[in-house]
Amino acid sequence: MLAFIILLILQIQTHAQNYLIDPGHTSVQTKVNRFGVIPVVGRFNQVSGTINYDAKNLADTKANLTIKSASYSANNAGGEAAVKSIAFLDTSTYPEILFELSSLTLVDSQAVAKGFLELHGTRKEK
Numbered sequence: 001m002l003a004f005i006i007l008l009i010l011q012i013q014t015h016a017q018n019y020l021i022d023p024g025h026t027s028v029q030t031k032v033n034r035f036g037v038i039p040v041v042g043r044f045n046q047v048s049g050t051i052n053y054d055a056k057n058l059a060d061t062k063a064n065l066t067i068k069s070a071s072y073s074a075n076n077a078g079g080e081a082a083v084k085s086i087a088f089l090d091t092s093t094y095p096e097i098l099f100e101l102s103s104l105t106l107v108d109s110q111a112v113a114k115g116f117l118e119l120h121g122t123r124k125e126k
Contacts, residue, residue: 016054021065023048028067040079044097046071063101063115069094094120 028044046068054060070091072083084091098118102125105112117126 016052016060019051019053021047021049021051028065040074040076042072042074042080042083044068044071045073049099058104058106058111061101061104063099063104063113065099067097067099069097090120098123
């Protein structure tokens with residue numbers, strides 16, 4: 001019986017772990033320089049998705065995020081309206097921003113994520 005339990009524990013530790021992104025504790029933050037000088041920090045407050053994390057092989061880690069574009073906030077009502085408008089995000093036409101992880105690597109003990117970002121119906125690797 002003990003051998004079965006140890007085998008079960010070893011199997012659990014060797015498999016990737018699946019996680020749901022907790023929308024109540026997650027946001028995506030942005031930082032851009034307005035006029036090339038003034039840093040503007042914003043965030044998208046409605047984020048959902050899944051992560052399949054493989055600690056033994058980071059290359060096998062997968063993630064998909066869905067960001068509600070209208071959830072953008074920067075503590076500036078005028079600026080938020082401009083970002084959500086047709087001039088930038090066009091949130092009425094494109095209500096979601098999608099991200100699909102293509103690689104996860106360690107660089108100087110920091111995780112670096114790369115993937116495909118879909119914005120305005122156009123998908124590009126970032």
